[in-house]
Amino acid sequence: MRLEPRAHVEPWRAAAAPVAALAAAFALCALPLALAGADVLAAYGKIVTGSLGSWFALGETLARATPLMLTGLAAAVAFRARLWNIGGEGQLYAGALAAVALGSGLVSAPAVLLLPLVLLAGAAAGALLMLGPAWLKLRLGVDEVVTTLLLNFVVLLFVSMMLDGPLKDPLGMGWPQSPPILDAASLPKLVGRGRVHAGLLLAIVAGLAVAFVVHRTVWGLELRAVGANADAARFAGVPVERTVLGVAALSGALAGLAGVGEVAGLKGYLTQDLSPGYGYAGIVVAMLAATNPLGVLVAALFIAAVFVGADSMSRAIGVSSYLANLIVATSLLTMLLAGLTLRWRVRW
Numbered sequence: 001m002r003l004e005p006r007a008h009v010e011p012w013r014a015a016a017a018p019v020a021a022l023a024a025a026f027a028l029c030a031l032p033l034a035l036a037g038a039d040v041l042a043a044y045g046k047i048v049t050g051s052l053g054s055w056f057a058l059g060e061t062l063a064r065a066t067p068l069m070l071t072g073l074a075a076a077v078a079f080r081a082r083l084w085n086i087g088g089e090g091q092l093y094a095g096a097l098a099a100v101a102l103g104s105g106l107v108s109a110p111a112v113l114l115l116p117l118v119l120l121a122g123a124a125a126g127a128l129l130m131l132g133p134a135w136l137k138l139r140l141g142v143d144e145v146v147t148t149l150l151l152n153f154v155v156l157l158f159v160s161m162m163l164d165g166p167l168k169d170p171l172g173m174g175w176p177q178s179p180p181i182l183d184a185a186s187l188p189k190l191v192g193r194g195r196v197h198a199g200l201l202l203a204i205v206a207g208l209a210v211a212f213v214v215h216r217t218v219w220g221l222e223l224r225a226v227g228a229n230a231d232a233a234r235f236a237g238v239p240v241e242r243t244v245l246g247v248a249a250l251s252g253a254l255a256g257l258a259g260v261g262e263v264a265g266l267k268g269y270l271t272q273d274l275s276p277g278y279g280y281a282g283i284v285v286a287m288l289a290a291t292n293p294l295g296v297l298v299a300a301l302f303i304a305a306v307f308v309g310a311d312s313m314s315r316a317i318g319v320s321s322y323l324a325n326l327i328v329a330t331s332l333l334t335m336l337l338a339g340l341t342l343r344w345r346v347r348w
Contacts, residue, residue: 003344014342021338022302025331032326038319050312051305056194057312063195063266065304067092067275069203070258071282072289072296073210074126078251079291080214081227083137083244085130087148088255089279090155094129095122095256096263097159100178100270101167103185111184118185119202119260126256127249129155134248138241152279160272169269178263178270187265199261204297206254211293223247255279284328288335303328 030040051061071088078085098121107114133147162168163176171179187198214220222243225233234240258278263270285303289295310324 002347004347006343006345009342017338017342018335021334022331025327025334028330028334029323029327033319033323036319038317043313043317043319043323046313046316047306047309049309050316051309055191057308059191059194059196061301061304061308062200063197064308065300066197066200066203066261066265067258067278068281068285068300068304069200069207069297070254070261071278072285072300073203073207073282073293074251074254074258075283075286076289076291076293076296077210077214077223077254078130078247079227079286081223081244081247082230083134083247083251084145085133085148085248085251085255086145086283087130087133087151087252087279088258088282089275089277090148090152091126091129091252091255092259092262092275092279093155093159094125095259096270096274097155097162097167097259098122098125098256099185099260099263100181103181103264104167104179104269105182109184114182114184115187115264118181118264119257122256122260123253124256126252126254126259128252129256130248130252131245134245138244156272159270163270163272167270176272180269181264185264186268187261195266197261197265199257199265202257202261203300206257207293207297210250210254214293219243219246255282258282284332287332290335290339302331 026044030044033040033043049057051057071092074088074091075085099118102121103114103118107117109117129151130148133142133144133151136142136147137144160176163178167178169177169179187202190196190198190200214223222233222238223246225236225238226240226243226247230240233243259274262274262278267274281303285296285299288299288302306327307321307324310321310327313319313323314321
């Protein structure tokens with residue numbers, strides 16, 4: 001028995017592989033569900049109805065998917081260039097901090113000016129946070145996995161300091177939170193008074209734009225060339241350092257926008273528990289999508305639906321909502337195996 005690379009992947013095989021991977025993941029997760037004494041079909045049914053079975057459930061899923069789309073895109077575009085951005089969580093908080101610092105009264109302007117300014121400030125904060133590790137990698141050979149990961153904790157401590165100091169809301173009843181964002185700096189709701197806001201449209205547009213840039217522009221070709229082989233790309237005339245810095249800025253900006261969306265579209269103010277780990281979950285989203293920008297949008301919806309549905313299932317039949325973590329982790333493993341079967345075939 002030996003493995004050999006596939007010269008060509010048929011379209012049907014490429015389409016069937018992720019479907020089979022997800023089916024295998026749910027089949028594997030049925031075992032611990034059954035051992036816990038739960039009705040497997042009823043539990044999975046509750047996950048579906050709890051995430052998609054009503055307008056309220058669908059709204060919750062879309063609201064949860066919005067930051068995952070942006071942090072997933074941030075990880076995907078960086079990974080395409082073999083720039084391992086593990087700092088999406090910190091970049092998200094940096095974007096949120098910039099948004100509340102600017103949008104809670106520092107600047108007085110109409111919404112048509114203030115909202116774009118807040119979005120740009122959040123994107124710039126995330127981009128700057130990622131440019132430092134990228135520069136250290138290029139100039140000094142410092143591992144960006146370490147620097148981006150550790151910066152997450154630095155940013156969280158800085159946010160804590162700001163919320164207990166200059167940005168503490170005097171009307172917050174002693175709880176460490178920022179002043180609320182002005183209405184002129186808030187993202188409008190898409191459906192009545194629900195939780196779905198214009199950040200969802202921003203995330204979808206960002207996914208389409210990133211897909212176009214990566215697959216249909218010269219810079220996207222350079223990005224993919226650097227990711228495939230940086231030395232060969234440099235030999236072919238690709239400005240590797242400039243490309244990596246551009247990827248770092250784009251990746252950080254996307255994660256920063258996720259933070260802006262959470263404070264300007266959903267919560268209205270910044271707290272230390274703004275994100276339940278969206279920056280880290282974005283890495284899983286990117287890997288599930290095989291770093292495909294359009295696939296990121298679908299993968300984010302899938303993960304959001306699993307988590308929202310698992311909460312509903314837990315309340316309905318008493319099974320721990322940690323099943324969602326198991327489903328997501330198993331799905332990631334089966335998707336990685338499916339990717340291997342697309343690239344390699346077994347010869348006897």
